[in-house]
Every structure is written in structure tokens, then in C-alpha cells.
Amino acid sequence: MELFTEGDPIADTKAPAGPVEKRWETRRFEAKLVNPANRRKMTVIVVGTGLAGGSAAATLAEQGYHVKSYCYQDSPRRAHSIAAQGGINAAKNYRNDGDSVHRLFYDTVKGGDFRSRESNVHRLAEVSVNIIDQCVAQGVPFAREYGGLLDTRSFGGAQVQRTFYARGQTGQQLLLGAYQALERQIGLGNVEMNARHEMLELVLVDGKARGIVVRDLVTGEISTEMADAVVLASGGYGNVFYLSTNAKGCNVTATWRAHRKGAYFANPCYTQIHPTCIPVSGDHQSKLTLMSESLRNDGRVWVPKTKGDDRNPKDIPEDERDYYLERIYPSFGNLVPRDIASRAAKNVCDEGRGVGPTKLGVYLDFADAINRLGRKAIEAKYGNLFEMYERITGEDPYEVPMRIYPAVHYTMGGLWVDYDLQSNIPGLFVIGEANFSDHGANRLGASALMQGLADGYFVLPTTIANYLASGPLDKVDASHPAAIEARNDVEDRVRRLLAVNGDRTVDSFHRELGQIMWEHCGMERSEAGLRKAIGEIRSLREAFWQRVKVSGTGEELNQSLEKAGRVADFFELAELMCIDALHREESCGGHFRAEHQTPDGEAQRDDDRFAYVAAWEFTADGEPSVLHKEDLKFEYVHPTQRSYK
Amino acid sequence: MNLTLRIWRQKGPEDKGRMVTYPVDDVSPDMSFLEMLDVLNERLILSGEDPVAFDHDCREGICGMCGLMINGDAHGPQRGTTACQLHMRQFKDGETIDIEPWRASAFPVVKDLVVNRSAFDRIIAAGGYVTAPTGSAPEAHSTPVAKANADAAFESAACIGCGACVAACPNGSGMLFTAAKLTQLSLLPQGQPERYTRVIGMVDAHDEAGFGGCTNAGECTPACPKGIPLDTIGRLNRDYLTATAKGANNTPGS
Numbered sequence: 041m042e043l044f045t046e047g048d049p050i051a052d053t054k055a056p057a058g059p060v061e062k063r064w065e066t067r068r069f070e071a072k073l074v075n076p077a078n079r080r081k082m083t084v085i086v087v088g089t090g091l092a093g094g095s096a097a098a099t100l101a102e103q104g105y106h107v108k109s110y111c112y113q114d115s116p117r118r119a120h121s122i123a124a125q126g127g128i129n130a131a132k133n134y135r136n137d138g139d140s141v142h143r144l145f146y147d148t149v150k151g152g153d154f155r156s157r158e159s160n161v162h163r164l165a166e167v168s169v170n171i172i173d174q175c176v177a178q179g180v181p182f183a184r185e186y187g188g189l190l191d192t193r194s195f196g197g198a199q200v201q202r203t204f205y206a207r208g209q210t211g212q213q214l215l216l217g218a219y220q221a222l223e224r225q226i227g228l229g230n231v232e233m234n235a236r237h238e239m240l241e242l243v244l245v246d247g248k249a250r251g252i253v254v255r256d257l258v259t260g261e262i263s264t265e266m267a268d269a270v271v272l273a274s275g276g277y278g279n280v281f282y283l284s285t286n287a288k289g290c291n292v293t294a295t296w297r298a299h300r301k302g303a304y305f306a307n308p309c310y311t312q313i314h315p316t317c318i319p320v321s322g323d324h325q326s327k328l329t330l331m332s333e334s335l336r337n338d339g340r341v342w343v344p345k346t347k348g349d350d351r352n353p354k355d356i357p358e359d360e361r362d363y364y365l366e367r368i369y370p371s372f373g374n375l376v377p378r379d380i381a382s383r384a385a386k387n388v389c390d391e392g393r394g395v396g397p398t399k400l401g402v403y404l405d406f407a408d409a410i411n412r413l414g415r416k417a418i419e420a421k422y423g424n425l426f427e428m429y430e431r432i433t434g435e436d437p438y439e440v441p442m443r444i445y446p447a448v449h450y451t452m453g454g455l456w457v458d459y460d461l462q463s464n465i466p467g468l469f470v471i472g473e474a475n476f477s478d479h480g481a482n483r484l485g486a487s488a489l490m491q492g493l494a495d496g497y498f499v500l501p502t503t504i505a506n507y508l509a510s511g512p513l514d515k516v517d518a519s520h521p522a523a524i525e526a527r528n529d530v531e532d533r534v535r536r537l538l539a540v541n542g543d544r545t546v547d548s549f550h551r552e553l554g555q556i557m558w559e560h561c562g563m564e565r566s567e568a569g570l571r572k573a574i575g576e577i578r579s580l581r582e583a584f585w586q587r588v589k590v591s592g593t594g595e596e597l598n599q600s601l602e603k604a605g606r607v608a609d610f611f612e613l614a615e616l617m618c619i620d621a622l623h624r625e626e627s628c629g630g631h632f633r634a635e636h637q638t639p640d641g642e643a644q645r646d647d648d649r650f651a652y653v654a655a656w657e658f659t660a661d662g663e664p665s666v667l668h669k670e671d672l673k674f675e676y677v678h679p680t681q682r683s684y685k
Numbered sequence: 686m687n688l689t690l691r692i693w694r695q696k697g698p699e700d701k702g703r704m705v706t707y708p709v710d711d712v713s714p715d716m717s718f719l720e721m722l723d724v725l726n727e728r729l730i731l732s733g734e735d736p737v738a739f740d741h742d743c744r745e746g747i748c749g750m751c752g753l754m755i756n757g758d759a760h761g762p763q764r765g766t767t768a769c770q771l772h773m774r775q776f777k778d779g780e781t782i783d784i785e786p787w788r789a790s791a792f793p794v795v796k797d798l799v800v801n802r803s804a805f806d807r808i809i810a811a812g813g814y815v816t817a818p819t820g821s822a823p824e825a826h827s828t829p830v831a832k833a834n835a836d837a838a839f840e841s842a843a844c845i846g847c848g849a850c851v852a853a854c855p856n857g858s859g860m861l862f863t864a865a866k867l868t869q870l871s872l873l874p875q876g877q878p879e880r881y882t883r884v885i886g887m888v889d890a891h892d893e894a895g896f897g898g899c900t901n902a903g904e905c906t907p908a909c910p911k912g913i914p915l916d917t918i919g920r921l922n923r924d925y926l927t928a929t930a931k932g933a934n935n936t937p938g939s
Contacts, residue, residue: 113742114801115803122747123743173822177821178815178875181836181873183835185832190826206842209747213842216842220815224814233806235806324724330745428745428770431763431772434772434774501819545731589730591730596697597795597799
């Protein structure tokens with residue numbers, strides 16, 4: 041059977057016409073408004089409380105809407121945005137180093153390897169400056185210079201210093217800013233907060249998103265919540281690989297359930313492998329820990345020149361070391377974008393020059409920076425990261441070079457959205473990492489925080505008003521047949537998971553799925569490998585439904601049941617990721633097909649055939665998905681072979 | 686390594702709960718403490734027993750979701766380290782390890798090692814913010830902040846809201862948590878207009894949630910994985926005193 045069929049192309053993304061720098065202004069003016077008195081009567085559901093969801097829920101409530109917010113954690117403050125370390129980009133040009141909105145736009149489109157939408161990216165660059173203002177006003181303690189003004193640093197893929205940061209905890213500080221704004225609205229009664237609740241289904245009424253089915257993770261109670269619009273801010277799906285830098289609970293269920301209800305899933309194969317993570321230490325490994333990209337400002341990446349050189353790194357003389365990023369990419373050096381740094385690390389390890397017990401590692405060495413700037417300066421910049429490294433590995437990075445290896449970190453793919461961040465289902469909006477929008481085939485460092493907050497604080501609150509103003513929508517409640525049906529589906533699914541009562545744990549399946557994905561749909565993909573992976577995923581998924589063992593009942597706090605539902609959805613997503621990777625017969629950004637590379641091993645795009653967004657439509661279990669293409673037009677940044685040499 | 690674990694098992698809020706002993710063999714010193722619990726849980730599931738419920742998420746020491754009393758120490762023996770970042774190389778072969786939930790009346794047990802910390806959210810909702818609705822912010826550089834203040838604000842802002850301070854406190858007080866947020870915001874110019882209403886609101890919410898009072902026992906800071914300094918509580922007390930002297934209940938800026 042064929043793996044997919046092709047449907048109608050996507051003709052309209054609803055971006056206004058005209059010059060790119062005027063489009064957002066035009067859209068804001070053309071968007072319909074909702075009278076403040078009417079906002080109180082409208083309810084918006086926001087799923088997820090990270091940078092995107094937290095900021096959106098707070099802002100919508102400030103505007104006067106009634107908001108219902110959901111997160112699976114015990115508090116909205118714990119969403120995984122909190123773990124972002126390095127920083128947030130903004131085109132403030134405080135350094136007077138030639139930055140501008142246009143340059144941030146240019147860098148982001150180029151960094152995404154010409155697979156993102158120009159209109160969206162330009163808007164992102166425009167609002168980036170407002171984000172910094174907003175966060176400072178909230179009391180976010182950004183790093184400052186002695187004169188009291190904000191400090192910035194460099195990040196990969198840029199030659200200007202536009203990254204604002206709060207030591208190595210920028211995500212935490214930005215999230216707490218959004219969380220505090222959200223708590224203020226909770227305190228005022230404008231937001232109804234539901235922590236420890238997980239969305240398990242989307243409710244459609246007359247083709248519009250009107251509610252969700254949630255499970256209370258403490259009592260197991262399943263309920264249906266209705267609203268005028270639904271916003272998904274449920275993050276990315278990196279945990280399909282089992283080992284990733286994502287939090288353990290991160291999952292695809294909210295977006296996957298919406299996909300099964302008709303929302304297109306765009307570019308699922310675009311995943312970001314982060315070059316600087318702590319290498320795997322053994323089979324017990326449950327997650328991987330990132331070492332911030334900011335470390336590449338001062339750390340130098342190297343491996344021994346000769347294969348199998350097992351000497352202590354300190355005993356390897358300078359001329360026997362290969363600082364391969366500086367050698368291959370002299371103009372960007374250690375600060376090449378993530379996809380390039382990751383693949384380079386893989387290549388030197390494949391050549392047998394990897395270091396550490398598993399030989400899957402390269403050195404990130406601070407000796408030069410410590411000599412140049414002194415230990416104190418390095419401690420001030422990266423102290424917490426160095427401590428974290430030492431706690432995990434038992435090695436002191438001030439004395440011994442860090443060992444790092446690439447790991448799955450972020451997913452650029454996600455639910456398809458138009459310029460208004462609305463999916464193809466009316467009333468279903470998708471923001472932050474959960475949508476596919478702005479990063480193309482590769483995200484630049486410090487741009488995830490920027491996009492999450494741009495979507496939540498500034499873009500969605502404007503565009504969702506346009507949708508809500510087109511109402512009024514019919515009143516519906518949980519007794520609507522569509523709501524009852526969705527709820528029955530969820531209950532049935534929970535029952536099925538509990539009924540298998542087999543002989544393998546959920547984690548054992550998840551681990552095996554992750555190995556298949558890392559092997560065949562990770563840093564390098566090939567036709568043969570992807571076909572093999574599709575077969576393996578299908579048989580493993582079948583085994584899952586015959587052999588999984590979920591203990592306990594549905595009417596209690598049951599972490600093994602939660603995991604089972606998430607892994608069941610990962611199986612379906614994994615297959616679509618492989619199909620997407622297989623159909624995209626080119627290399628671009630994080631998607632590297634072995635068959636498509638330049639003579640010197642760089643990604644070889646095929647703009648004639650693949651300059652489009654692949655938006656997949658679900659049909660039915662066991663039936664091929666339908667591919668809808670959205671052509672990408674580049675009017676301002678002309679596609680070139682990306683070069684960081 | 687071979688270990689003996691004694692773990693608090695409690696089916697739900699109404700259950701009395703008890704310590705249950707589990708031997709765990711072949712523990713690698715490179716495992717994290719939670720990975721060691723994962724190994725135990727895999728075994729319990731396959732033998733048809735209920736796995737041990739415990740909270741965790743990021744497993745890199747920043748989300749604040751994990752929190753275990755390990756041999757009577759909040760987050761275990763290593764200073765400045767959350768349970769998820771604690772590695773088994775900190776323990777000896779043959780050791781017996783007691784694992785219990787946070788114990789405080791403001792943090793009722795949900796199940797096994799999982800507690801309800803929503804009281805912390807209520808403290809923040811009662812004033813732990815700067816009122817700055819989206820869109821209303823002035824240019825970021827319009828107000829410089831002395832680097833020393835910005836750095837000190839950051840130190841306090843590093844709190845992850847895990848609750849170790851409460852668990853370590855003989856009074857079950859949440860003062861270090863409350864003081865950390867108050868200190869961050871009172872050191873920044875943006876936090877000044879609401880400074881004195883904030884402290885009243887947050888301290889009232891703290892007391893209403895059932896946390897105990899602070900008697901300067903000083904157990905909280907050593908247990909804090911982020912090393913929030915004890916003098917933040919002194920700062921809270923000064924602001925609280927000023928606020929009450931001013932009668933600043935609901936008069937912003939007074």
C-alpha cells in the first residue's frame with residue numbers, strides 16, 4: 041500500500057498583501073475587535089502554561105476574556121519553557137553592531153534553511169523588541185552591565201550580539217514573569233486554573249473547535265470543558281525519541297488528538313538535534329541534559345586528530361587536536377548553527393575520533409577562555425552550568441574539558457497554522473513550539489523563547505479577537521452529542537489501555553521506539569532506513585496494544601496510565617515523521633538525507649521540488665495520510681546554499 | 686551497588702500510610718536518584734504491584750517538581766542539588782535509604798511521595814507580581830538598574846518553588862519561598878509601586894494557607910537547592926514592618 045496520497049495545495053495563508061514590513065500592521069488594523077463588554081461573555085481554553093500558553097492566558101484575561109487554563113504539572117510555573125537556558129533574541133540593536141528587525145528576519149529565514157514563511161518571521165522579528173520591554177516591566181532580572189543597562193551576548197547563526205539573558209536560567213525567569221502575570225489574573229478570578237489536568241481529546245461542534253476532554257490526574261475523573269475557542273500551547277514532541285532534553289512529561293497528545301480530528305500536522309520530520317548535551321552514561325538513562333549553546337561563546341570544540349587516541353585530553357598536545365568547527369567554518373567557528381554543529385560532531389565520531397567511554401562524545405574545552413579571562417569571569421557567566429555538569433558526570437569542567445554529544449532538543453514541526461496562528465479547524469489556535477510556524481527546518485538558538493512570547497503576548501491576542509468577533513457562536517455545553525461522543529472515546533481508550541494487562545512496561549516500549557527513531561529518523565536519514573523504521577514502528581505498535589502492562593485503575597493518580605496514553609500517540613506520530621522524512625527527498629536544516637548532500641557533506645536543498653510546507657491530513661487508522669502543500673515564496677531573502685564558512 | 690529502600694506508601698489523602706521496604710540490586714553509581722526509582726517501579730509494575738508515585742518532570746533541577754525527603758534531608762545529602770540531579774555515587778553500597786514525601790500541613794499528601802503544593806501558587810496570586818499588563822511596558826532601557834541590585838534580584842528569583850524550605854523547617858514555614866519573591870521584586874525599580882501592598886498580601890496568603898511562622902531556625906537555606914539566602918527573610922520582615930506602620934493595606938505606593 042502506498043504511504044500517502046496528495047491532496048489539494050493550501051492556497052491561502054491569510055497573510056495580508058503588501059510589503060513585508062507592513063503586513064502585521066495591516067493585519068492588526070483589519071482584524072475585527074471584540075467590544076470589552078462582550079469579552080466577559082466569551083470563554084477561551086488555553087492548554088499548556090509555558091511561555092506561549094502562560095503569556096496568552098494572562099494577556100487574554102487582562103483583555104477581559106474568561107480563560108480556562110490547563111497544565112499536566114502541579115503548577116503552571118513548571119512548564120518546560122522553564123528549562124531554557126541561554127537567552128532570548130531581540131532586534132534592539134543596543135550594541136550598535138548593525139542589528140535591525142530586517143537582520144533578525146534575514147538571519148531567521150536563512151537559519152531555517154529557507155523553509156519558513158517570510159510573513160510570519162518578519163512579524164516575529166518586529167515584536168521581538170516589545171517582548172524585552174514587557175519582561176523588564178514585569179521585573180524579569182535580566183543580566184545587566186555596570187551602567188545599569190541590559191547586557192547581551194552572541195548565539196549561534198548570528199554575527200551580532202542580540203541575545204538577552206538571565207545567567208543560564210533565561211527560560212525560568214521569562215516563564216516566571218508570565219506565570220506571575222497569570223497568577224495575578226487567577227487571583228482576580230479571570231482565569232480558572234486547572235493544574236494536574238491533561239487534555240485527551242478535542243471537541244468539534246459543526247466543524248469548529250469548541251472544547252476539550254480532560255482527565256484530572258489526581259482523581260482520574262474525565263470531564264468535558266466547552267469554550268468559544270481553543271488554544272493549544274502544549275509544546276513539542278521531542279520525547280518521541282524517548283531520550284531528549286525535554287521534560288519527562290512532554291508529549292504530543294494534545295496536538296495529535298487535534299490532528300486526528302482534522303488539524304493538519306506540518307513538517308513533522310523537522311527536529312532539532314542540539315549539539316551540546318551531556319552524553320548518555322548507560323542503559324538506565326531517562327533523559328538527556330543540555331549544556332547551553334551560550335557555552336560555545338567561550339568553549340572550543342575539538343577531538344583528537346588520530347582515531348582511537350585514548351590519552352587524557354590534557355596530554356594531547358595542541359598540534360594533535362582537531363578544532364574541527366574552527367577548521368571547517370572559519371567565519372562562524374564554534375558558533376555555527378545547531379544543525380551544522382551536531383552533524384559535524386556525528387561525522388567526527390563516525391570517523392572513530394569520538395571521546396569518552398562510549399566514543400560518542402567530543403570535547404568542549406574552556407582552558408583557553410579560563411587563561412584569557414580568568415576562572416572568576418567564566419564562573420560568573422556559566423557557573424551554574426558548570427556545577428550542573430559536575431553533578432551529573434562527577435567531572436570538574438574547570439579542570440577537564442566537558443564531553444558533549446548531540447541530543448534531540450526541539451521540534452520545528454507541529455500543527456499547521458495560518459498567519460493568524462489558526463489551524464485549518466476554525467476556532468483552534470496553536471502557539472509556541474506546538475505549531476510549525478517560524479523556524480523552518482532549523483531553529484536558531486534563543487529564538488524559541490522569542491517565538492513563544494511573541495505568539496502569547498502579542499500575536500494571538502490580536503488574531504483570536506478577529507475570530508471571536510465573527511460570532512456569536514451557538515451556545516453549547518457538555519451535553520452536546522459531539523461532546524459526549526468525545527468523552528466516550530476517551531473513556532474507552534483508557535479502558536483499553538488498562539485491559540491489555542500484558543507483560544511489558546510502557547517505558548520498555550517507549551525506549552525501543554526511541555531507538556528506532558534515533559537510528560533512522562535522527563541526525564541522518566536515508567530511504568532504506570526510513571522504510572525499515574516504518575515497518576518496525578508498525579510492528580512495535582501492534583505489540584504495544586497486545587503486551588503493554590499498565591498497573592492500577594483509571595480512578596486514581598496513575599502515572600503509568602498517563603505514560604501509556606502518551607506513548608500510544610507517539611507511535612502514530614513516529615510513523616508520520618518517518619513518512620514525512622521519506623517523502624522529502626532533499627536535505628534542509630535539521631533534516632539531513634544521506635542521499636542529498638553537497639560534495640563537502642553539507643545539506644543539499646532542492647528548492648524546485650521541495651520549497652513547500654508539508655501539511656498532513658489524517659484520514660483513518662491504517663489509511664494513508666493526505667499531503668497538502670503550501671508553497672513557500674521568498675520575496676526578500678533569496679534562497680542560497682547556506683554557508684557559514 | 687545493592688541498596689535497601691524504605692519508602693513511604695500512602696494510597697491517598699485518607700490513607701494512614703506506612704514505610705515499606707524494597708531491596709534494589711545492581712544500581713549504577715552513574716544513575717540519578719530518580720532513575721534508581723524508575724528501576725524499582727519497572728519491577729513493581731511487572732510483578733503486578735502499584736509503582737511508587739513521585740513527582741518529577743524536567744530532571745535537570747529547574748522545574749521544581751521533584752522533592753523527596755531522603756534520609757531526613759530535603760532533596761538528599763548533596764547541597765545545592767535537587768533530587769533529580771542527585772546521583773547514586775553519593776551513596777554507599779549496602780546502604781539503607783529512607784524516602785518520604787515533604788511533610789507539612791500546608792502540603793497534604795496526594796499519594797505516596799506526591800504532595801499538593803498549590804498553596805505556593807496562592808501566595809504568588811496574592812501579590813507576587815508586578816502589575817504590568819501586556820502592551821503597557823515602557824522602553825526597556827528607560828530605567829537603568831544598578832548591576833548589584835539586578836544580580837541580587839536574580840539570586841532570589843532563582844527559587845524553583847520546590848518546597849524544600851518548607852519540608853526542612855521545623856515549623857513548616859513557607860517564609861523563604863515568600864521572601865525570595867518579595868526580595869526579587871523589592872530590589873527592582875519596577876517592583877516599587879506595589880512594594881508594601883505586596884508584602885501584606887503575600888504574608889497573609891502564606892498564613893491562610895496553613896504554613897507555620899518563621900522562628901529563625903535557619904534550616905531552610907541549607908536545604909534550598911538554589912541557595913536562597915536567609916537574609917531575604919530579614920528583608921521581608923523590614924518591609925512588612927514598614928507596610929504595617931504605614932497602614933498600607935490597599936493603598937499602592939503609600
